[in-house]
Amino acid sequence: MTTESDVRRKTQSDIAFDEGLDEAAIDELVAASAFETLDPEYRQSDRFRATLKAHARIVDVQPADIVVREGDWGNSAFFILSGRIAVEIEPPESGMPQEMLGRRRDRPKSLLQALTQLFTNHRFPEFRGRFSFAGSKSAVQRRGAGNATRIYLQDLDGVLKKYAHAFLEPGQFFGEIAALGRTRRTATLFAVEHGRLIEIRWQGLRDIMRRDEGIQALIDKRFRERSLRAFLEASPMFSHLREGHDDALSELANGVELKVFGEYGRAQSFRKMADEAMAGDFSGEHLIASQGDYPNGIVMIRCGLARVSHKFHHGERTASYLGPGQDFGFNEIMAGHGSNKPVSLQHSLRALGYLMAVVVPTALVEKYILNHPDSPWHHKVQETEATGRSNAVQRVDQDLVEFLVGNRFVNGTATMLIDMDRCTRCDDCVRACAASHDNNPRFLRNGPINNGVMVANACMHCRDPICMIECPTGAISRKLDDGEVAINDESCIGCGTCSNNCPYDAIRMVEIRDSGGLFLRDRSVASRAPITKATKCDLCVEQKGGPACQRACPHDAMIRLDMSDVEQLVQWHNQ
Amino acid sequence: MAQSITTITPFCVRRRRYSAVLLVLLLLFVAANYLLSITLHRTAMVSGWTLFLLVVVLTAYNLRKRITFLPLGRSSTWLQVHIFVGLLSIAVFGMHIGWRIPNGVLEVALAGVFLTVALSGIVGLGISRVFPRRLSERGEEVFYARIPRVLHRIRTAVEQEVLACLREDDSTAVPEFYSKHLRPFFERHHHFWNHLIKSRRSELKLLRRMDAYTRYLNSHEKQAIEAIKDYVKVKSDLDFHFAHQKILKTWLFVHVPLSYSLVVMAIFHIVLVYAFAGAGS
Numbered sequence: 001m002t003t004e005s006d007v008r009r010k011t012q013s014d015i016a017f018d019e020g021l022d023e024a025a026i027d028e029l030v031a032a033s034a035f036e037t038l039d040p041e042y043r044q045s046d047r048f049r050a051t052l053k054a055h056a057r058i059v060d061v062q063p064a065d066i067v068v069r070e071g072d073w074g075n076s077a078f079f080i081l082s083g084r085i086a087v088e089i090e091p092p093e094s095g096m097p098q099e100m101l102g103r104r105r106d107r108p109k110s111l112l113q114a115l116t117q118l119f120t121n122h123r124f125p126e127f128r129g130r131f132s133f134a135g136s137k138s139a140v141q142r143r144g145a146g147n148a149t150r151i152y153l154q155d156l157d158g159v160l161k162k163y164a165h166a167f168l169e170p171g172q173f174f175g176e177i178a179a180l181g182r183t184r185r186t187a188t189l190f191a192v193e194h195g196r197l198i199e200i201r202w203q204g205l206r207d208i209m210r211r212d213e214g215i216q217a218l219i220d221k222r223f224r225e226r227s228l229r230a231f232l233e234a235s236p237m238f239s240h241l242r243e244g245h246d247d248a249l250s251e252l253a254n255g256v257e258l259k260v261f262g263e264y265g266r267a268q269s270f271r272k273m274a275d276e277a278m279a280g281d282f283s284g285e286h287l288i289a290s291q292g293d294y295p296n297g298i299v300m301i302r303c304g305l306a307r308v309s310h311k312f313h314h315g316e317r318t319a320s321y322l323g324p325g326q327d328f329g330f331n332e333i334m335a336g337h338g339s340n341k342p343v344s345l346q347h348s349l350r351a352l353g354y355l356m357a358v359v360v361p362t363a364l365v366e367k368y369i370l371n372h373p374d375s376p377w378h379h380k381v382q383e384t385e386a387t388g389r390s391n392a393v394q395r396v397d398q399d400l401v402e403f404l405v406g407n408r409f410v411n412g413t414a415t416m417l418i419d420m421d422r423c424t425r426c427d428d429c430v431r432a433c434a435a436s437h438d439n440n441p442r443f444l445r446n447g448p449i450n451n452g453v454m455v456a457n458a459c460m461h462c463r464d465p466i467c468m469i470e471c472p473t474g475a476i477s478r479k480l481d482d483g484e485v486a487i488n489d490e491s492c493i494g495c496g497t498c499s500n501n502c503p504y505d506a507i508r509m510v511e512i513r514d515s516g517g518l519f520l521r522d523r524s525v526a527s528r529a530p531i532t533k534a535t536k537c538d539l540c541v542e543q544k545g546g547p548a549c550q551r552a553c554p555h556d557a558m559i560r561l562d563m564s565d566v567e568q569l570v571q572w573h574n575q
Numbered sequence: 576m577a578q579s580i581t582t583i584t585p586f587c588v589r590r591r592r593y594s595a596v597l598l599v600l601l602l603l604f605v606a607a608n609y610l611l612s613i614t615l616h617r618t619a620m621v622s623g624w625t626l627f628l629l630v631v632v633l634t635a636y637n638l639r640k641r642i643t644f645l646p647l648g649r650s651s652t653w654l655q656v657h658i659f660v661g662l663l664s665i666a667v668f669g670m671h672i673g674w675r676i677p678n679g680v681l682e683v684a685l686a687g688v689f690l691t692v693a694l695s696g697i698v699g700l701g702i703s704r705v706f707p708r709r710l711s712e713r714g715e716e717v718f719y720a721r722i723p724r725v726l727h728r729i730r731t732a733v734e735q736e737v738l739a740c741l742r743e744d745d746s747t748a749v750p751e752f753y754s755k756h757l758r759p760f761f762e763r764h765h766h767f768w769n770h771l772i773k774s775r776r777s778e779l780k781l782l783r784r785m786d787a788y789t790r791y792l793n794s795h796e797k798q799a800i801e802a803i804k805d806y807v808k809v810k811s812d813l814d815f816h817f818a819h820q821k822i823l824k825t826w827l828f829v830h831v832p833l834s835y836s837l838v839v840m841a842i843f844h845i846v847l848v849y850a851f852a853g854a855g856s
Binding site for chain 2: 109111114115117118420421422423424425426428431432435436445446449452454540543544545546548550551552553554555556557571574575
């Protein structure tokens with residue numbers, strides 16, 4: 001019997017990438033040359049059509065449209081159906097200026113400009129000038145609406161003349177490495193003529209790869225050639241192979257295993273898993289390696305976060321946490337090396353949400369680290385970074401470690417921690433923040449507290465910033481040197497995607513006002529709804545001296561902490 | 576445990592370093608004062624100008640707090656300097672007035688303002704070290720500005736419990752008790768000073784009275800009283816936070832305005848000294 005409360009559970013097709021994708025458009029996608037190598041049976045199957053419906057969309061581009069931008073976090077790959085796409089290949093120092101790409105200009109204010117803030121800050125909150133609405137004179141040009149909004153280059157011919165570039169022709173793929181690895185785009189691509197692209201979310205790409213060995217092999221080859229080799233080369237573990245060991249690096253890049261754990265991560269699943277983890281239930285966290293097992297190799301984290309734990313009575317106790325560039329399992333391999341008795345893993349490793357790891361098999365570890373004459377570990381037993389890190393974490397209260405790891409606050413590169421035993425609640429930090437941002441505070445002195453430590457609702461400038469995924473205009477971006485995540489007010493269209501994606505409630509949507517204090521309203525909709533903008537902490541990039549909040553705290557109660565720096569956390573916690 | 580007692584934290588190191596500098600400066604000042612006195616110089620002029628300079632440095636901290644966007648050093652460093660310069664200024668002040676009560680209306684007023692500023696500073700320092708820990712030990716963290724809203728929410732919840740008793744039991748036992756003993760408690764903040772000395776006497780007295788009253792109630796009313804007892808504890812915690820946060824917020828309203836008054840009065844004092852006491856000659 002059906003009652004009024006009976007509802008239908010959402011399926012993949014209910015959460016489509018492009019809700020306007022009809023059957024005719026899917027037919028066009030199925031027929032696209034990108035999928036010519038697919039197994040014909042799978043290509044004609046409903047399953048393939050469902051994957052495309054859920055995860056693909058057709059993107060029409062106009063000349064000068066920016067398709068992907070260097071440094072942005074990607075979650076989708078592109079296939080060119082028609083039209084040419086240019087890739088900027090200019091070295092970073094002579095590349096296109098960041099303002100041209102719609103990024104915020106982060107030039108610190110001069111002394112005079114800083115001082116004039118005393119008199120020029122606006123009386124009304126969230127005042128915005130002429131760059132904030134469509135039609136206003138702006139350095140950034142955009143067209144389209146909603147999620148289809150695109151920013152474009154104003155002088156395409158000038159850009160093509162001035163900056164070195166290469167062309168991608170119809171039939172070529174791009175963006176798949178950043179999409180599958182949830183890493184940043186390595187180049188800026190823009191359309192040079194009218195064209196049509198297929199954009200596929202990483203989930204769709206993953207589904208197709210599972211069913212098509214050709215595409216899987218192609219992407220895997222490109223990934224190993226372009227990305228994995230650079231990753232291994234950058235690792236301190238293989239630093240001795242950087243000079244003159246090309247063959248060794250190639251062997252490593254081809255011999256390692258690439259593993260992906262957990263879901264790509266939306267705020268909702270993130271919060272649910274955090275709640276479960278705080279209750280001691282780690283079932284939502286993918287087990288990568290289990291305590292007591294013998295290590296098959298070193299797990300090197302490429303992106304994402306992991307919990308290192310060990311059995312403690314009837315539960316698991318967190319010993320440490322790992323982030324990109326850090327590794328697991330080396331101590332045990334080193335301890336067992338050269339003896340007949342292998343050493344089992346002393347800890348378990350779990351993925352905190354989405355995690356991509358590179359597993360270097362034990363044979364390659366022995367060959368290129370433990371037995372290699374140039375290696376610092378050659379015939380030596382020394383404390384590795386992982387051991388030192390674990391020892392350091394043990395000097396922080398266990399409750400606090402569980403709290404920081406369980407809630408993934410360890411993701412932050414500038415997490416705002418407040419020692420509530422020292423904080424006099426004077427709000428000097430909030431006032432300083434407001435004074436530095438035209439009288440608008442960009443954080444709340446509020447947030448979860450554990451053991452007298454508050455993690456305030458301020459942008460943590462995450463190592464893995466899921467807020468940046470899906471921003472339609474790229475208004476939210478990170479500095480290319482892994483610096484601050486900042487929002488360009490000019491290119492923000494107020495869609496709220498970043499705010500919804502942030503699991504830490506650190507991005508607030510605000511209704512903007514004119515100089516008279518009146519809300520600016522959108523005349524293009526009948527309701528004339530107020531125009532909103534996303535706002536958050538920008539680490540005072542425009543101010544001299546860095547974050548005003550931390551400098552303003554009279555009692556040394558607040559710190560902006562890179563959570564990968566365990567020593568600094570320990571030092572602050574025990575001060 | 577022994578390790579935690581003997582641990583020297585960076586704050587201890589900083590405190591010791593500043594204390595050492597303070598001691599050296601004080602000794603230097605005392606030595607200079609002595610040398611000047613045996614060479615028949617007017618030591619009051621030296622100590623007076625030194626004191627004025629120290630007061631200006633002390634007042635500058637408030638200006639630093641207003642200019643947050645310039646790299647003028649961390650506020651915490653300024654505060655440490657402010658504390659130790661403040662302590663030094665008390666010693667210099669004592670030497671300036673010869674460790675006795677000054678004569679003259681302006682001088683007495685000036686001394687009174689200085690001592691009030693110094694005392695409020697010492698009290699402020701004390702509470703800013705003690706109160707935060709107390710706040711984080713008891714109850715939930717609450718913004719000072721949101722306390723009235725939280726109070727209103729608690730009162731509404733309690734009134735709902737009381738009205739439910741009236742509605743469901745057709746009895747006025749709980750409403751009567753509420754109007755007589757609980758309404759004043761939930762209407763506004765109570766026992767301000769008790770909370771500041773961490774006394775829970777009033778809260779316990781009210782809870783005991785509620786316990787004693789349960790003998791006149793049916794089972795549903797007893798449940799309601801138990802629920803209200805929880806709200807009494809929450810309200811008491813809120814009053815605790817209110818009292819402590821109010822003091823933390825208001826002591827500066829004594830310290831800062833009086834500091835500016837002190838600078839103005841000191842300038843007036845200097846003018847008078849040069850005009851009428853022959854300091855310029």
